[in-house]
Amino acid sequence: MHVAVIGLGLIGGSLLRALRAAGHRVTGYDADPATRELAGAAGSIADAAAGAELVVLAVPLPVLPGVLAELAAFDGLVTDVTSVKDPVRELTIKSGLRRYVGGHPMAGKETSGFAAADPALFAGCAWVLCLEPGETALDDWLTLAALFTTLGARVVPVTAAEHDRAVAQISHVPHLFAAALARQLDGNPLAGALAAGSFRDGTRVAATRAELIVAMCAGNATAVHSVLRNLIDDLKAMDEALANDALTPLVELGGSLRRAWPARGGEPVEMPVSVDGLLALGRDGGWVTAVAENRVSVTTMRPETGRNGS
């Protein structure tokens, strides 16, 4: 397959190297001339995309509209790796792209830039691929699922809205919780002197660069608002339950869910391909491990045998 990767930071660069290592023809482009030199990339987006069957957009959200404008003439398949999906979907609809499938590899980010690119970055990682009923072409979705599963990713089929809500729940709002907890130390060195494990863990991601936290929350504002308000209601319920000696069930539920996480997947099984079937798989916490003609191999969850997360 001929793939063009636009944006060669950690994710784009790792994908370029992983696809080349898997024997694909890969062209690339990055706004930074030194990165282009290092990656053996093309001199323009149009040059990188010329003749490609697939373009992967691996640029930050604010840069996307400009890149989409330069791809107006491209009639192949397009995906992206942006961490928010509904806003990107709207941009691609506006830009007139016919064959877009939203993607989001949930891959590590401690380092950045092409120099940190790692062709093994996607082995074992969850790679969300959006599937919008009545909108996404199932064949296009399967093409991407086949490609990314061969890189070792667990491909999770969801709608853009489901993705955005889930990442608000498990990543964006947890960053705001950590920031709020860390602010308890403001003008309060005594608390800092007594703080130990629960503070250390609960505030760890507060040390993330502020502009990254703000960008991911602002880019996913609708879902973040909704999840944050739900959680504020949960905390109010805990406050009330504490006064009424009724805290136990609220705390027990959180504990049993945490102890059962991450859920252990069963042995892969095959299932026929359908939009509804794939979306049900994703909602149940399962994923696609391989794609064959008209069938996918999938891993489904066995919630009854959840194991202890560390």
Added chain:
Amino acid sequence: MHVAVIGLGLIGGSLLRALRAAGHRVTGYDADPATRELAGAAGSIADAAAGAELVVLAVPLPVLPGVLAELAAFDGLVTDVTSVKDPVRELTIKSGLRRYVGGHPMAGKETSGFAAADPALFAGCAWVLCLEPGETALDDWLTLAALFTTLGARVVPVTAAEHDRAVAQISHVPHLFAAALARQLDGNPLAGALAAGSFRDGTRVAATRAELIVAMCAGNATAVHSVLRNLIDDLKAMDEALANDALTPLVELGGSLRRAWPARGGEPVEMPVSVDGLLALGRDGGWVTAVAENRVSVTTMRPETGRNGS
């Protein structure tokens, strides 16, 4: 010094062994006959306390009133290791104890029971010793500070109310935050499949046994209510700031506080002993490292050289 330790679980057992290793005469008592046998303990609280200069109460809060009743005739110094201080202070006042100084060693708790007791448990740990202006005898406070600093503890002088608020901030409410975040997985296996580092860290202490979380929050209800409501207001402010593009300063403050934690202490210096001076030291995040006649060696904070927490 002759010390009696009542309650020989992880903390009481470790203290008994640490004091014996330091050459003190130590008697003990535990409600469990097998533990008494294992620890070479006395057959009753009265027998353990007979002739002791200091009694350390290392029993759970609900058991304390009964133990205090059995110590009605004891006229020596009494301290405790309970994780909440104002409710214990009220109990000791009611029980008529004349020489009580509240204590709370912030020591590890992954294991429990006398079998897990470790004489090195207190090396480097923060050991809160309560100092109530006009109430605590400074000589008694210094006797305990001298004893626990020789076990390697950093002795932190605070009032009971200051202690209770600080532990609500850095431990009790963080457990409720973790439980609330973990509950996002309820009926939501998709979120569990996508969850990674920020969810793992932010929810780790949710896996603590529910009865322990409830006991510590209920035992410190006044401070937990106040801190939880403040934090709910902070989260509401973040929700509003997100809508107004004003999130950055709120998130930046949490980040800079977290990156500066834990603060690095300066070289120990000596200071004259006074209630006000000790309480100011504790409020500033400092602690006592050794006690001499009329002077204490203390470590004060150098906030300008905060180092990165991990």
